[in-house]
Amino acid sequence: xxxxxxxxxxxxxxxxxxxxxxxxxxxxxxxxxxxxxxxxxxxxxxxxxxxxxxxxxxxxxxxxxxxxxxxxxxxxxxxxxxxxxxxxxxxxxxxxxxxxxxxxxxxxxxxxxxxxxxxxxxxxxxxxxxxxxxxxxxxxxxxxxxxxxxxxxxxxxxxxxxxxxxxxxxxxxxxxxxxxxxxxxxxxxxxxxxxxxxxxxxxxxxxxxxxx
Amino acid sequence: xxxxxxxxxxxxxxxxxxxxxxxxxxxxxxxxxxxxxxxxxxxxxxxxxxxxxxxxxxxxxxxxxxxxxxxxxxxxxxxxxxxxxxxxxxxxxxxxxxxxxxxxxxxxxxxxxxxxxxxxxxxxxxxxxxxxxxxxxxxxxxxxxxxxxxxxxxxxxxxxxxxxxxxxxxxxxxxxxxxxxxxxxxxxxxxxxxxxxxxxxxxxxxxxxxxxxxxxxxxxxxxxxxxxxxxxxxxxxxxxxxxxxxxxxxxxxxxxxxxxxxxxxxxxxxxxxxxxxxxxxxxxxxxxxxxxxxxxxxxxxxxxxxxxxxxxxxxxxxxxxxxxxxxxxxxxxxxxxxxxxxxxxxxxxxxxxxxxxxxxxxxxxxxxxxxxxxxxxxxxxxxxxxxxxxxxxxxxxxxxxxxxxxxxxxxxxxxxxxxxxxxxxxxxxxxxxxxxxxxxxxxxxxxxxxxxxxxxxxxxxxxxxxxxxxxxxxxxxxxxxxxxxxxxxxxxxxxxxxxxxxxxxxxxxxxxxxxxxxxxxxxxxxxxxxxxxxxxxxxxxxxxxxxxxxxxxxxxxxxxxxxxxxxxxxxxxxxxxxxxxxxxx
Numbered sequence: 001x002x003x004x005x006x007x008x009x010x011x012x013x014x015x016x017x018x019x020x021x022x023x024x025x026x027x028x029x030x031x032x033x034x035x036x037x038x039x040x041x042x043x044x045x046x047x048x049x050x051x052x053x054x055x056x057x058x059x060x061x062x063x064x065x066x067x068x069x070x071x072x073x074x075x076x077x078x079x080x081x082x083x084x085x086x087x088x089x090x091x092x093x094x095x096x097x098x099x100x101x102x103x104x105x106x107x108x109x110x111x112x113x114x115x116x117x118x119x120x121x122x123x124x125x126x127x128x129x130x131x132x133x134x135x136x137x138x139x140x141x142x143x144x145x146x147x148x149x150x151x152x153x154x155x156x157x158x159x160x161x162x163x164x165x166x167x168x169x170x171x172x173x174x175x176x177x178x179x180x181x182x183x184x185x186x187x188x189x190x191x192x193x194x195x196x197x198x199x200x201x202x203x204x205x206x207x208x209x210x211x212x
Numbered sequence: 213x214x215x216x217x218x219x220x221x222x223x224x225x226x227x228x229x230x231x232x233x234x235x236x237x238x239x240x241x242x243x244x245x246x247x248x249x250x251x252x253x254x255x256x257x258x259x260x261x262x263x264x265x266x267x268x269x270x271x272x273x274x275x276x277x278x279x280x281x282x283x284x285x286x287x288x289x290x291x292x293x294x295x296x297x298x299x300x301x302x303x304x305x306x307x308x309x310x311x312x313x314x315x316x317x318x319x320x321x322x323x324x325x326x327x328x329x330x331x332x333x334x335x336x337x338x339x340x341x342x343x344x345x346x347x348x349x350x351x352x353x354x355x356x357x358x359x360x361x362x363x364x365x366x367x368x369x370x371x372x373x374x375x376x377x378x379x380x381x382x383x384x385x386x387x388x389x390x391x392x393x394x395x396x397x398x399x400x401x402x403x404x405x406x407x408x409x410x411x412x413x414x415x416x417x418x419x420x421x422x423x424x425x426x427x428x429x430x431x432x433x434x435x436x437x438x439x440x441x442x443x444x445x446x447x448x449x450x451x452x453x454x455x456x457x458x459x460x461x462x463x464x465x466x467x468x469x470x471x472x473x474x475x476x477x478x479x480x481x482x483x484x485x486x487x488x489x490x491x492x493x494x495x496x497x498x499x500x501x502x503x504x505x506x507x508x509x510x511x512x513x514x515x516x517x518x519x520x521x522x523x524x525x526x527x528x529x530x531x532x533x534x535x536x537x538x539x540x541x542x543x544x545x546x547x548x549x550x551x552x553x554x555x556x557x558x559x560x561x562x563x564x565x566x567x568x569x570x571x572x573x574x575x576x577x578x579x580x581x582x583x584x585x586x587x588x589x590x591x592x593x594x595x596x597x598x599x600x601x602x603x604x605x606x607x608x609x610x611x612x613x614x615x616x617x618x619x620x621x622x623x624x625x626x627x628x629x630x631x632x633x634x635x636x637x638x639x640x641x642x643x644x645x646x647x648x649x650x651x652x653x654x655x656x657x658x659x660x661x662x663x664x665x666x667x668x669x670x671x672x673x674x675x676x677x678x679x680x681x682x683x684x685x686x687x688x689x690x691x692x693x694x695x696x697x698x699x700x701x702x703x704x705x706x707x708x709x710x711x712x713x714x715x716x717x718x719x720x721x722x723x724x725x726x727x728x729x730x731x732x733x734x735x736x737x738x739x740x741x742x743x744x745x746x747x748x749x750x751x752x753x754x755x756x757x758x759x760x761x762x763x764x765x766x767x768x769x770x771x772x773x774x775x776x777x778x779x780x781x782x783x784x785x786x787x788x789x790x791x792x793x794x795x796x797x
Contacts, residue, residue, distance in 0.1 A: 029657045050654040050663070053670055056644065060651040093652055119648070140643055141691065155695045159637040166637075188637060191630065196562040197645060200652050201660050 026090060030083050039080040040064075055142045059119050064089050068118050075124055095199040105195060110186070112198045117185050127179030133160050163188055230261070231512035249614045251364040251515050251579075255607070258519015266523050278584040281517075282472075285510045286581070287462045289360055290473050291455075292507035293384060294480035301377045304661075308556050308564075309381035312572075316382065316548045317355055317389040323544035325351030328537065337532045342594055345401055350598050352393035353586055354541065354605060358579030359383040359473075360514060361606075365577060365614045372627040375568050379575045387473035387581075388422040394585060395469070401590065425471035429478030432461035436479070437486035437680040444682065450495040451502060454487060486680040514580045518606065521583070527600035537601045538608055541578070549573040567624045574617060577609040578602075636698065639691045 033047065034040045045051065045061045054060065063069055065078045069092070070085050078085070092115045096108060120128045120136055137156040138149070160180075167184035180188070215222075234257045238250060302309070325348035332339040332347065362383045366376055396414040400406050436457035443450045458479050465475035488496060549572050557563045564572075586602040589595055621628075650666040653659070 026656060029655075032657070033655075045655070048654050050666070051651060054647055054651045054654070054666075056647045057651065060648060060655075090652075090656060093649075116644075116648075119644075136644065137640060137691070140640065140647070151692065155636060155640075155691060158695060158698075159635075159640055162635050162637045189641065191638060192641060192645075193562075194645075198649065200649060200656060200658060200662075 023087065026087060027083060030086050039082050040086065041080045056119075056136075056139050059122075059136075059139070062122075063115070063119050066118055068124070069115055093198060093200045095201070096195045109195050112194050113186060113189055114182070116189075116194075116198075117182055120180075120185075127181055128185070129179040130157070130160055133180070227513060227516070228509055230257075231509065231516055234516070235508075235512055247615070249365050249368055249610075249618075251361060251511075252611050252614055254512055254515035255519040255522075255610060258516035259522060260519075261516065262520035262523035265520070278588045281514065281580060281584040282466070283463075285514050286360075287459055287472070287476060288503070288506035288510045289363070289514075290384065290462075290476050291458050291480055292503045293359060293363060293380070294477035295454075295458075295484060295503060297381075297477070297481060298373070298377070299481060299484075301373050302381055305374065305377055305381070308560070309378060309385060311552055311556060312378065312382040312549075313385035314389055316552055317357075317386040318393075319548045319551075320355035320541075320544050321348070321351045321389075321393055323351075323547070324355055324537070324540050325349075327540045327544070328533070331533065331536045337530070339530065339533055342597070345397060346592075346594065349394070349397040349401060349589070350586075350601070352390065352397055353582050353589075354537065354578065354602060355544075356386050356390040356578070356581065357383040357576045358581050360511060360581070361577035361579030361610055361614070362575060364511060364515075365610075365617060366575065369618050369621050370629045371571065371621060372629055374562075375571060375626070376629070378564075378568075379572055384473060384477055388425060388471040389418065390581070390585075391469075391471050392418045392421050398590070401592075421469070421471050422474060424468065425465050425474035426478045428465045428468070428470060429461050429475035429480075430482045432457045432464070432475075433479040433482030434486075434676075434680060436483045437490070440487050440490040441680060441682045443491070447492050447495055450491045451498040454483070454499050455502070457483070486677070490680075490682050518580055518583060522603050522607070526596060527603065528594075528596035529600055530597050533597060534601045534604045538605055541576075541605055541609075545576045546573045549576075567626050570624065571617070571621065571626055574613060574620065577613060578606050579610065580606075582606060636691065636695050639694050643691060 030040070033044050035044070042061055042065065045064075051057055051060075062077070064081060064086070067074050067076055067078055070078065070081070070088055081089075092112060096105065100108065117128070118124075120132060122132055122135065123129075134153055134156040137159070138152045141152045141155075163180055163184065167180065167187055231254070234254060235250070238253050325344070328351065329342075329344045329347040331337065332342045357379075359380070362379055366379060392414065396417070400410070403410070436453055439453050439457070440450060443453070458476050461479040462472040462476040466472040491499070549569055553564050553569050553572075582602050583606060586595075586599050589598065646662060646665070650662040653663040
């Protein structure tokens with residue numbers, strides 16, 4: 001039904017427990033967003049009305065075009081993405097399956113956290129610096145009109161300090177903490193079970209009953 | 213000696229005094245509460261008291277009046293539970309909770325009712341005259357899990373949050389079903405014939421009772437929030453409004469034969485957010501402590517009365533019936549949990565493990581609600597049998613299940629509560645994830661959990677907050693609230709250690725607090741502080757905090773030379789790095 005089959009990455013994706021009904025639904029959605037073109041650009045996301053009120057809208061849209069998420073070797077931002085890429089991004093949000101073993105679960109978890117890490121790390125240097133973290137907090141709290149800018153900053157600074165104490169432990173005098181690396185990021189998220197939280201229940205119940 | 217004049221209040225006060233002294237007594241002996249849950253000890257005290265009264269008066273001691281229980285003793289406990297219910301896990305699991313509460317309770321009622329009827333058919337037990345309807349009526353009051361008993365036991369065993377909220381949420385919400393079924397069967401008992409219309413009316417009534425309770429609760433809750441908007445100048449009576457409105461919602465719901473428990477819970481959950489933003493910090497503390505105090509007193513009194521009422525001549529000891537009641541309660545609960553969990557796990561990623569299932573089934577404790585309901589039964593010749601059976605079931609669940617659940621939790625290595633301090637970072641991440649998932653749901657066109665949550669938040673911020681919150685106070689995000697709470701805590705710690713300064717510039721509290729939390733405090737002490745903490749300044753800690761918190765926001769954390777652009781040398785360093793600097797000794 002118009003779903004592009006046959007290209008190798010898509011079939012590989014098909015085996016990743018995104019069922020065919022979900023692919024159809026997403027394809028329909030893709031066509032809606034792209035206005036029947038083959039690719040989507042950033043401007044196409046403006047047509048989603050509900051997304052406007054989302055404080056981290058910019059970061060979400062950016063994540064779709066981030067080449068690191070699209071599993072491409074190069075770095076930087078793509079100008080437009082096709083349906084394959086759209087599916088790739090969506091596959092980061094698939095739920096866990098019943099029969100995953102420890103190693104698969106671990107890889108699964110790391111994948112999702114890598115996606116999040118790329119969202120925080122806007123300048124693509126592999127570290128979340130203080131300024132980037134501040135940026136995240138400011139965006140999150142942008143819904144509060146009365147909040148002073150400095151409060152958002154001090155909150156981010158406090159959080160950064162917590163991260164430093166988790167990742168590096170007790171810091172000596174004059175010690176420098178450059179930024180949060182991916183390993184530190186993993187440590188910070190240890191308490192939150194991201195495998196179960198970070199998923200979107202597409203459409204129907206058959207999410208769990210896979211057909212591959 | 214004018215005893216008659218003061219008798220009633222005097223006796224009430226004496227009972228409350230006895231309850232509180234008993235509580236002190238248990239905690240004096242440290243090892244006891246960890247082995248035997250408090251509820252058991254209290255029932256035991258009640259049994260002794262009842263025995264004494266029986267011995268002195270040679271007639272049955274005063275039985276707990278159902279009115280007193282439902283109107284005075286139960287509301288504080290449920291209010292406390294509803295107000296401090298962690299709303300996030302509750303709403304994340306609401307589907308499962310409702311399933312257990314509604315379908316599970318109905319399953320239990322009919323299961324127990326029909327099986328007991330089957331037992332009654334056996335000639336040897338001499339129970340022929342207990343009709344099906346009577347058995348169903350009995351089933352309806354014995355099947356429901358009791359929030360008071362569950363709270364008393366689960367509070368001490370600290371299982372993981374999800375399990376706790378499942379059992380607890382179920383025990384609170386099954387009240388709607390219990391009320392409907394109990395009243396339905398009771399009215400059926402009095403009617404000569406039962407038509408199918410009546411059964412359908414019963415089903416419809418269930419929705420009315422449940423949803424009606426929620427509506428009543430929410431309307432009182434929002435009214436309470438609206439009232440607190442105007443209490444800026446009379447802070448002293450602010451806590452009163454919280455209690456008055458909640459109690460009114462309970463009474464109103466009971467008046468209309470709706471579920472009072474559901475009403476008071478929705479009232480508490482609905483008003484909490486707005487009231488907490490409106491009332492002062494002191495009022496907030498007052499509300500918290502009064503609620504805890506009242507619910508604690510109620511709780512204690514209930515268990516003591518339970519013990520007292522057990523002694524006496526109210527019972528008909530037909531042991532086969534009683535034993536089978538206990539057995540069927542256990543069996544049907546276990547079956548119900550198994551079947552329902554099977555369905556739940558098919559729809560949910562975060563499955564309920566079999567260990568969790570066992571605890572859910574085993575934690576289905578019965579308590580005082582059953583007891584009061586059985587006394588409310590119309591007087592028919594087999595009433596004493598039911599009273600006896602109820603008493604034994606309650607004593608069994610509270611004593612045996614209550615005492616053994618903790619060793620079982622340890623034995624099965626059930627996942628326990630995560631005992632870590634809350635961090636601002638985690639709040640940020642969770643909030644980020646919320647928005648991310650809402651965004652992805654919007655993009656994929658899927659109206660899921662996060663989409664609706666987002667919509668509700670939007671509705672809340674656009675309309676509700678404008679009406680219910682005071683004008684100049686901003687609605688605070690949970691991140692900000694947590695940050696301020698942690699800051700306050702650290703500020704108080706520093707002030708207590710005599711290190712608060714009135715000087716112009718000092719490092720952010722959070723900075724120094726994280727520095728000195730595990731390291732030697734003498735390092736901090738060396739900074740340039742005016743070590744003057746006048747007594748009158750100490751008295752006015754709120755003012756200190758307000759002044760210093762404000763100062764924090766203005767100066768920002770004072771890192772060493774690599775500070776924020778705009779504060780000092782902006783050209784120095786392009787990249788911002790985090791540097792911690794102790795002043796050398």
